[in-house]
Amino acid sequence: MTATTERTRDASTAEVKQRIFVATRNAIVGRKLPPGTKLTEDVIADTFGCGRGPVRWALARLGDEGLVTLVPHRGAFVAEPPLDEAKHLFGARRMLEGGIVRCLCGHRPPAGWRPLIACIEAEDRAHAEGDETAALRLSADFHLLMAELTGNPIVTTMLRELVSRTVLAITVHQRQGSSGCRTHEHRRLIALLEAGDVEGAAREMEDHLQALEAGLDLSPQPRSGTGLREVLQAALTMADD
Amino acid sequence: MTATTERTRDASTAEVKQRIFVATRNAIVGRKLPPGTKLTEDVIADTFGCGRGPVRWALARLGDEGLVTLVPHRGAFVAEPPLDEAKHLFGARRMLEGGIVRCLCGHRPPAGWRPLIACIEAEDRAHAEGDETAALRLSADFHLLMAELTGNPIVTTMLRELVSRTVLAITVHQRQGSSGCRTHEHRRLIALLEAGDVEGAAREMEDHLQALEAGLDLSPQPRSGTGLREVLQAALTMADD
DNA sequence: GCATGCTGGATTGTTAACAATATGGGCAGG
């Protein structure tokens, strides 16, 4: 996997931007780049052997998705979603994924729920091996797979964005000891889906996300936020957009 | 409102990109730029009196949102969402807005439903004056307002994107005679919300969107799509992302 | 000793120029 890094083919001329974008995003959600790290343009440009233009494009795109914060004349940093944003993130996922579950109950996909079961088993294996990062990724893949099973690419894209940001939010607001999604909740969700219990399945998904949100530590964020500069800058953000 | 267009202040140096983006998006959803129109970079650059860099940034962002299609080495065109995409769009809105309604039923916003009623009245007035474009915009604002009432900016952003694309899809797949959202359906939705009927309100919203989707003409799209070039290019779009 | 004001270095934002590519019309050949 991640064979993209090895493709230094000449066909890169028109897809360098995409390569940089995907690589950086994978690095962020894969916990390789801790939140707050500076993403210097020259470094990335040298790494990929290209000018600074494609780098700026990828960084802007990542900024739109909320994975990096772009500070004018300062640069790009891996985002550190504040607690408010994390809660909004989970709220949005509750609304969207509840709809996904209800949609899935309506017309079951042709492939059935087998892909979901396979994903759960993979996550269990990762848990057994102690690879918690991989487990988190597999857990995210489970939710993403549900979106794909609706057959609606737009929903898939939206949820992918949400899930990426959620992973980042979980990373920054250290889960004290709670592992990501409990797999038995996922199993119970599938059971309810198979039974055709629309309302029960939707409720299960919402409760599941609620439990995930409850795993955040609500302590007043020890990092920046009361820094006097952020307060003043936040006061000026009101007259935007 | 829309006082942003008048701000030709010198502070533009750092926000030209945003200006171009907002202006172009408003022009597209406001039906000023018909689907398919070529968006030449030089023209936009000259219009805003800036280089081509900011224009490319805005165009890329619009491309991400699905309002323009970026063809490599060809340029940017106002998107003409195919019928499949339109249906997916409505499907995504059903899932998300169903969740929004259910969320709103849970904890009613502090401002109550008055803003929604005001929006409906404005839409009725526009209908009375025969300004159908304004009516479509107001109708979109109603849905957007519901998202804002959840107090979740992420949901608002997602729905804004969806609504913009939906407006474009409706524009291209000419509604034969059906006006946008019927206001009485909006009123009924509010009544169910006020009554606290969660399931009924959600069902009403889904039916409402279903009715909107049914207003599309399912005839094989008379415009481009069977153009033999688009068919072949679409066949190559499979191996993307 | 501490706060304030400057200067050097580094990094971003933008513009301008160059190279690469696709389109359209003209022309030779069948």
Add this chain to the structure above:
DNA sequence: CCTGCCCATATTGTTAACAATCCAGCATGC
């Protein structure tokens, strides 16, 4: 008369260089 090739033109994609801006460290004055 139609098909296929070729070149002029215009537009995009990219890189490189310049100007503007911000941070770190140091000197200065109280």
